[in-house]
Amino acid sequence: NITSGNYISVWVTATVKTDKLGNITNVVTTACIENSTEVSNSTNVTVVPVVLTVNKTANVTWVANTNVVNFTIVVNNTALVNVTDVVVVDQLPANLTYVDGGVIDANGAGVTKVALNNGVQWTVSFMESNTVVRFWITAIVDTQQVGNITNSVNVTCKENDTEVKNSTNVTVVPVVLNINKTVDVSPVANNTLVNFTVTVSNVDLGNATNIVVIDELPIGLDVNDIGVISKPGYALVNGEKLVNGAKWNISKLNSNDVVELWISALVNVNKAGTLTNIVNVTCKENDTEVKN
Numbered sequence: 001n002i003t004s005g006n007y008i009s010v011w012v013t014a015t016v017k018t019d020k021l022g023n024i025t026n027v028v029t030t031a032c033i034e035n036s037t038e039v040s041n042s043t044n045v046t047v048v049p050v051v052l053t054v055n056k057t058a059n060v061t062w063v064a065n066t067n068v069v070n071f072t073i074v075v076n077n078t079a080l081v082n083v084t085d086v087v088v089v090d091q092l093p094a095n096l097t098y099v100d101g102g103v104i105d106a107n108g109a110g111v112t113k114v115a116l117n118n119g120v121q122w123t124v125s126f127m128e129s130n131t132v133v134r135f136w137i138t139a140i141v142d143t144q145q146v147g148n149i150t151n152s153v154n155v156t157c158k159e160n161d162t163e164v165k166n167s168t169n170v171t172v173v174p175v176v177l178n179i180n181k182t183v184d185v186s187p188v189a190n191n192t193l194v195n196f197t198v199t200v201s202n203v204d205l206g207n208a209t210n211i212v213v214i215d216e217l218p219i220g221l222d223v224n225d226i227g228v229i230s231k232p233g234y235a236l237v238n239g240e241k242l243v244n245g246a247k248w249n250i251s252k253l254n255s256n257d258v259v260e261l262w263i264s265a266l267v268n269v270n271k272a273g274t275l276t277n278i279v280n281v282t283c284k285e286n287d288t289e290v291k292n
Contacts, residue, residue: 025043026043050083050157051079052155053076054164063172063173064174071138073134073137079129081159082126083127085124086158087121088122088154090137091119096149098138099140109126110125111124127157144172147172151169173206179280180201182197189267192266193265196215196262196264197262199261200253201256208254211252211283212250212283213247213250213261214280215278218277220269221267223264223265225263226241226264228248232254234252236250265277
């Protein structure tokens with residue numbers, strides 16, 4: 001019953017269930033006992049595309065084995081409407097090892113995180129139109145094979161389950177150390193002090209870290225003293241005398257840089273002949289011993 005001059009308002013909620021773009025027309029009709037002629041009215045809603053974009057970048061272009069890479073992921077809701085249940089999946093390839101990941105900026109959206117087997121998944125509860133959510137992920141390079149590593153990220157949402165993908169590449173480059181050893185005098189006599197110079201060079205594109213140089217003197221040479229001749233300013237070099245030799249730890253050596261070391265030894269032999277002194281070097285990125 002509606003008395004003259006009054007009205008009744010009603011409401012209805014509906015869920016859009018179509019992938020087809022364009023107008024949806026919703027018609028309402030009414031009639032009464034006193035007048036059976038239907039009166040109708042309609043309104044339109046426009047179905048617009050739900051378009052998410054994703055972009056992934058790395059903080060480095062070249063990497064070496066065991067290097068850390070930081071990736072940034074930006075998800076953008078470019079649609080005219082809000083979206084819900086946005087799922088972002090970053091499954092790392094076998095030559096990258098997942099370390100951690102998180103949210104840089106969620107723009108007020110609720111975000112949950114689930115660790116995957118060598119990757120991570122985030123779910124964003126709600127993204128308003130024309131907003132972005134930024135993520136980060138850290139990984140360690142786990143290969144000595146030279147070439148590109150491709151890391152992809154996938155995004156879907158409740159309103160559009162078509163996967164949106166983006167990838168970025170980092171290039172694994174070789175780390176090659178060269179070592180050279182020279183002596184200041186030859187031939188020598190017993191009880192003579194000789195000085196050896198050890199030169200460690202990084203001759204390839206990748207930076208080397210945790211470099212270990214070991215000089216084990218042969219019988220007939222007794223270690224006297226050790227030291228550093230020259231090094232890059234960023235490199236930390238710590239040396240120690242061994243029972244009969246020396247060991248140096250070099251923190252880092254960038255591509256095309258050089259460290260020069262020295263060791264002095266006393267000749268302690270009573271017969272003529274050749275004394276061969278060998279030095280070895282390894283690094284974290286390449287554990288193959290290089291000798292000279």
